[in-house]
Amino acid sequence: MLKTRTILGLAAALCLGASSAAFAEGDQPHIERNTWSFGGMFGQYDKAQLQRGFQVYREVCASCHSLSRIAFRNLVQPGGPEFPEEAVKALAKEYEVNQPPNDDGEVVKGPAKLSDRFPPLYANDKAARAIHNGALPPDLSVIAKARGLHYDGPWYLHPWSMLKDIVSSYQEGGADYIVGLMHGYKPVPSYKRDDKGRLTPVTETSGAGIEQCVSVTHGEHGQPDTCNQLADGMNYNAAFPGHQIAMINPFAAHSKDAPQVTYQDGTPQTVDQYAKDIAAFLSWASDPTLDQRKQLGWMVIFYLLITTGLLYIAKRKVWSGIAH
Amino acid sequence: MSGHEDTYKPGGPVEKWMDERLPLMRMMHGQFVDFPTPRNLNYLWTFGGILTFCLVAQIVTGVVLAMHYVPSAGAAFDSVQHIKRDVNYGWLIQPLHAVGGSMFFIAVYVHIFRGLYYGSYKAPREVLWILGVFIFLAMMATAFLGYTLPWGQMSFWGVTVITNLFSSLDEVIPGLGTAVVTWLWGGYSVTGATLNRFFSLHYLLPFVICGLVALHIWALHVAGQNNPDGLEVKSKSDTVPMSPYAVMKDMFGLSAFLILFAWFVFYAPDYLGHADNYIEANPLVTPAHIVPEWYFLPFYAILRAIPSKLGGVIAMFAAVGILAFVPWLDWSRVRSAKYRPIFKWFFWLFVIACLALGYLGAKPPEGSYVTWARIFTAYYFVFFLVIMPLVGLLETPSKMPGSITESVLVGEGHKEGGGTAAAGAVPAAPEHR
Numbered sequence: 001m002l003k004t005r006t007i008l009g010l011a012a013a014l015c016l017g018a019s020s021a022a023f024a025e026g027d028q029p030h031i032e033r034n035t036w037s038f039g040g041m042f043g044q045y046d047k048a049q050l051q052r053g054f055q056v057y058r059e060v061c062a063s064c065h066s067l068s069r070i071a072f073r074n075l076v077q078p079g080g081p082e083f084p085e086e087a088v089k090a091l092a093k094e095y096e097v098n099q100p101p102n103d104d105g106e107v108v109k110g111p112a113k114l115s116d117r118f119p120p121l122y123a124n125d126k127a128a129r130a131i132h133n134g135a136l137p138p139d140l141s142v143i144a145k146a147r148g149l150h151y152d153g154p155w156y157l158h159p160w161s162m163l164k165d166i167v168s169s170y171q172e173g174g175a176d177y178i179v180g181l182m183h184g185y186k187p188v189p190s191y192k193r194d195d196k197g198r199l200t201p202v203t204e205t206s207g208a209g210i211e212q213c214v215s216v217t218h219g220e221h222g223q224p225d226t227c228n229q230l231a232d233g234m235n236y237n238a239a240f241p242g243h244q245i246a247m248i249n250p251f252a253a254h255s256k257d258a259p260q261v262t263y264q265d266g267t268p269q270t271v272d273q274y275a276k277d278i279a280a281f282l283s284w285a286s287d288p289t290l291d292q293r294k295q296l297g298w299m300v301i302f303y304l305l306i307t308t309g310l311l312y313i314a315k316r317k318v319w320s321g322i323a324h
Numbered sequence: 325m326s327g328h329e330d331t332y333k334p335g336g337p338v339e340k341w342m343d344e345r346l347p348l349m350r351m352m353h354g355q356f357v358d359f360p361t362p363r364n365l366n367y368l369w370t371f372g373g374i375l376t377f378c379l380v381a382q383i384v385t386g387v388v389l390a391m392h393y394v395p396s397a398g399a400a401f402d403s404v405q406h407i408k409r410d411v412n413y414g415w416l417i418q419p420l421h422a423v424g425g426s427m428f429f430i431a432v433y434v435h436i437f438r439g440l441y442y443g444s445y446k447a448p449r450e451v452l453w454i455l456g457v458f459i460f461l462a463m464m465a466t467a468f469l470g471y472t473l474p475w476g477q478m479s480f481w482g483v484t485v486i487t488n489l490f491s492s493l494d495e496v497i498p499g500l501g502t503a504v505v506t507w508l509w510g511g512y513s514v515t516g517a518t519l520n521r522f523f524s525l526h527y528l529l530p531f532v533i534c535g536l537v538a539l540h541i542w543a544l545h546v547a548g549q550n551n552p553d554g555l556e557v558k559s560k561s562d563t564v565p566m567s568p569y570a571v572m573k574d575m576f577g578l579s580a581f582l583i584l585f586a587w588f589v590f591y592a593p594d595y596l597g598h599a600d601n602y603i604e605a606n607p608l609v610t611p612a613h614i615v616p617e618w619y620f621l622p623f624y625a626i627l628r629a630i631p632s633k634l635g636g637v638i639a640m641f642a643a644v645g646i647l648a649f650v651p652w653l654d655w656s657r658v659r660s661a662k663y664r665p666i667f668k669w670f671f672w673l674f675v676i677a678c679l680a681l682g683y684l685g686a687k688p689p690e691g692s693y694v695t696w697a698r699i700f701t702a703y704y705f706v707f708f709l710v711i712m713p714l715v716g717l718l719e720t721p722s723k724m725p726g727s728i729t730e731s732v733l734v735g736e737g738h739k740e741g742g743g744t745a746a747a748g749a750v751p752a753a754p755e756h757r
Contacts, residue, residue, distance in 0.1 A: 041591060069405055138603075142405065145594060146602035158683070169591035174599070241612070286602070289408070289415035296416070297590025304583045311576040318572045322564060323732045324363045 029239050030152050031180035034276065036172045038283065041298060044291045045284050050081035052263055053281025056274050059261050060250050061140065064132065066121045069141035070285055073114040079291035080284055088114060095119055133233045135246030144279070144286040148173035149180075174286070175279040177239070182275035184239030185249035188212040188230055197224025214243040251275075328360050355545055360563035361570040362551035364732045368438040369549065369570075370577025371431050377578055378428040379537060383530050385421040393473065395523035397516030400475035401604040419593035425467050426596040427585045429619035432460060440650070441671055443659030444550040450651040452543035457648045459536045462529055464620070464644070469526040471617055472519060476601030481614045483522070484514050489627070492634040513607065553724070553731045554659025562728035613688060621685030622678050626704065628689040629697040639701065646708050653708055656716030658724070666719045667711075674707045 037046040054075065057067065072092040076085050083091075093111040097119045101107050112119065122128035128136050138146075151158055164170075191199040193209045199216045213227035214236055230236055230244060237245040251271045254260040259269035267273060284290070332353040334340040343350055392411050394403035407414040436456070439445060445453035468486065472479045487508050493501030510517035548557055557563055564570070588595065596618060600611045616624050626643050630636035646653075661668045677700040684700070687693040725731035 069402070069409070074409075142602045146599055148599040155683075166587075166592055166595060169587075171592060171594055293415060293590055293593075297586070300586045300590060301583060304579060304586055308576065308579040308583060311572070311579050315572040315576045318568050322363060322569070324365075324564075 029180075029184075029241075029243075031149050031176055031239050033149070033170075033176050034172070034179055034279075036175060036280065036283075038280070038290055039170070039172050041169060041294065043294060045079065046280065047080075047082050048265060048267075049277050049280045050284050051083065052265070052267060052273075053277040053279070053284075054081050054083075055263070056261050056278040057140070057281055060274075061278065062121075064121070064137040064247075065140045066137075067118040067140050067285065068120050069117065069139070071115060071117045072112060074288055076114065077288070080288055081281070085114070092116065132246065137247070140282055140285065142286040144174035144178065144283040146174065146286075147177040149176055172283065175283045178279035178282060179272075179275045180239035181237060181245075182251065182271065182278070184237040185252070186236060186238050188214055188236045191216060191227060193225075193227075196222075199225040199227060328354070328358055330354055331358050355541075356571075357565065357567040359545060359566040360548070360557065360560075361566050362549055362557060362562060362728050363564045363569070364551050364553055364728050365549065365570065365573070366552050367573070367577050368434065368442075369551075370574045370581075371435040371438065372544075373574035374431045374578050374581050375428070375435060376537065378424060378431055379530070379533060382421065382424050382428060383534075385417050385424060386527070386530065388417050389421055390527060393523075395473065395520050397475065397519055397605070400473060400519060404474045416589070419589045423585065423588045423593060423596060425470065426588070426617070426619065427581075428463065429467070430584075431581070432463060433619075436460065436647075437675060439550075440674075441661045442550055442552055443554050443654065443656070443661065445651045446554075446654065446656075446659050447651070448547045449543070449550060452540060452547055453651055454648050455536055455540040455543055457644070459533055459540060460647070461644060462533045462536060466526060466529040466533065467617065467619065469522045469529065472522045473526065474601055475519060475605045477603045477605060477609070477611050478598045478601040478614070480514060480605035480607070481611055482616055483518065485614055486616070487514070487518075489633075489637045489640075492637050495634045550659065551728060552660060552662060553728060554662070555725070555728050555731065558727050559729065615686050618682065618686075621683075622681035623685075625681040625685035625697045626701045628685075629694065629701040639705075643704060646705070650708065650712070653712045654716050655713045656719065656721075658721040663721045663724045664715075664719055665722050667715045670707060670711045670715060673703070677703045677707070 036043065037049065038044060057065075072088050072095075075081050075083050075088045075091075092113055095112040095116070095118065096109040097112045097116045098107050099110040122131070125136055151161055153161060187205070189212070190202050190205050190210050191213050192202045192204075193199055193211060197219065199211065199213065202210065204210055205212075211227045212229070214230050215228045217226040217228060219225050234244040234246060235248055236243055237247075251260055251274060254271055254274075261269065261274055263269055267277075330350070330353075332343075332350045334343045334349070339349060342348070389407060392403065392407045392414065394400060404418065407418050409415070411417075439453065439456070468482075472483050487505055490504045490508065491501035493504060495501070506512060508518070509515070510521055555562075598615065598617075615621070623640050623643055627636040627640040630639045656664060656667065658664055661671050680700045681697065681704065684693050684697040689697070725734055
């Protein structure tokens with residue numbers, strides 16, 4: 001009975017805790033979860049995948065998105081893509097960064113070293129917006145931690161789902177979101193308006209009463225529904241909150257015959273693979289010590305389990321002669 | 325519990341020399357070795373020790389973090405990233421502190437609910453309980469200030485929303501609220517000046533908590549521990565010395581708690597936080613949903629359940645403040661809910677209401693969420709203001725054992741004499757021990 005109560009107490013506290021991870025539902029799209037090499041208790045990054053992901057970043061994302069918290073040396077360090085040091089030194093030289101002031105007090109640009117971070121792409125946020133039609137491409141250094149999935153099941157299963165995520169140590173919401181976003185570029189959905197002004201999804205894309213809406217605001221008190229149309233310069237994305245995103249489909253130019261990124265290791269060159277590789281790379285960028293953390297983690301847990309067991313035996317021994 | 329036997333023997337000439345000048349070791353020995361603890365304590369009583377551990381752990385990790393953290397609007401977010409990426413073992417120390425805050429609150433909530441269930445606030449432990457409420461308040465303030473420091477979007481907007489609550493004082497005296505808010509911010513909006521003073525106070529308050537904890541333990545050691553049966557200690561056989569009995573139990577409890585702690589630190593370090601706080605603070609972009617950390621959610625739900633700003637603020641603070649009056653709101657003659665067949669049900673309903681408020685606090689304040697938040701908020705206050713006094717007055721306590729010793733012997737299956745109903749409940753004068 002007492003034990004039950006203790007467990008109840010802890011479980012209650014856990015449930016409470018987890019609800020902060022909960023978000024408003026509403027217009028949150030459903031995004032599938034993937035299996036990641038770095039998920040779970042013994043998960044570790046897949047070096048080859050991180051290397052491919054970096055290639056995707058370099059060849060696709062880097063034209064708009066900076067990676068300013070990552071240093072070139074990080075690409076060599078254990079637990080990351082672990083590129084050969086010489087290759088990264090050569091890569092760093094391709095980037096120009098501010099050098100310390102010279103003897104004349106001038107700050108000149110020069111080739112980057114291993115210790116330098118990836119240089120910013122824009123002078124400031126306003127400069128970035130000026131180039132990108134008012135939109136600001138976020139820096140990708142911590143993006144995988146800054147995004148996540150939202151629970152979209154029934155409320156009474158929510159505590160159970162939270163407990164499951166804690167026990168299975170689910171922390172890959174950001175990576176799943178990135179994959180969902182890459183797959184989210186689709187034609188704007190079509191709706192048909194009935195005589196009461198209500199909009200219902202249809203498969204036809206043209207015809208009488210067919211409208212293309214990124215989202216629908218339901219009219220209250222018998223008012224007709226409002227069809228929210230795609231704004232100028234925006235793109236439809238099923239996974240993006242609100243479904244309107246300034247970023248164009250980065251893999252729009254991809255086709256089977258002319259793959260957008262050419263892998264050297266024979267990995268399938270598909271958008272799905274690109275999406276997973278870049279998501280894995282960005283997960284590493286935002287959490288570069290995951291390998292180390294999970295390796296130390298199971299040792300700590302193992303140690304604590306043994307210690308707790310021994311303490312329990314000792315406690316039983318101490319209390320053995322005493323009714324309590 | 326002063327007056328228990330003193331078994332301290334100085335271990336050598338140095339200790340003897342010291343003992344004749346400042347008997348510190350004698351006091352520690354008396355309070356933490358000889359100190360009599362009721363023999364019927366269950367594992368919920370290990371949370372006091374766990375909380376002490378949490379406080380020390382937070383201070384130790386916090387002091388180390390402060391060596392690397394930069395409390396300025398331009399550098400705070402980057403300095404946390406720097407700690408996690410470049411500082412030796414920063415990737416471990418940072419989540420130990422961040423998760424540690426959550427663990428501290430899990431433990432304190434278990435501790436508070438335990439006190440409510442077993443009537444640990446009743447005479448002669450009122451001051452002990454009120455000190456606990458002050459510690460809880462100081463913890464909340466510290467946690468709130470600390471959550472500002474990473475300077476993410478939730479940090480920034482959380483501070484903006486919560487400090488702005490004081491502007492509701494404008495409804496009482498026009499201009500007062502605005503003046504208070506400007507004073508708190510150190511300017512006309514949340515800026516680096518706010519961050520800097522919050523960092524300073526975040527470093528100060530834990531030491532205030534230490535002081536309060538010392539008083540809390542002092543009050544505990546004067547009144548003695550309550551116990552699951554809510555019976556006063558009557559004879560020596562009712563207690564066991566703290567060492568090795570309670571110490572051993574506490575160590576086991578702490579070790580088990582550390583497994584949970586380690587699980588979050590190593591395998592779910594971000595689970596208890598919010599993804600938006602990995603976006604650097606931006607005064608120009610408001611997050612879609614501003615939610616506080618999980619441990620504030622029940623109070624946040626109460627704040628939003630009241631359809632008036634000032635009313636909501638008053639209700640939120642009252643929800644914590646009311647705890648201080650619990651010793652006088654409970655009119656029961658019996659301490660422990662174990663012997664209170666009716667109160668027991670209301671208590672568990674109260675636990676459910678708190679959990680539900682926590683859940684609703686994370687939801688947007690719209691539709692049925694608001695309705696439910698109002699229902700549970702109403703119950704929260706009804707529990708303290710109506711149920712506690714009335715049930716205490718009307719309920720017939722179930723049959724209680726005559727003493728702690730008797731209760732554990734019955735528990736062990738050695739039926740030795742029957743208990744007398746309600747006997748031994750809050751005796752007027754505890755006899756000589």
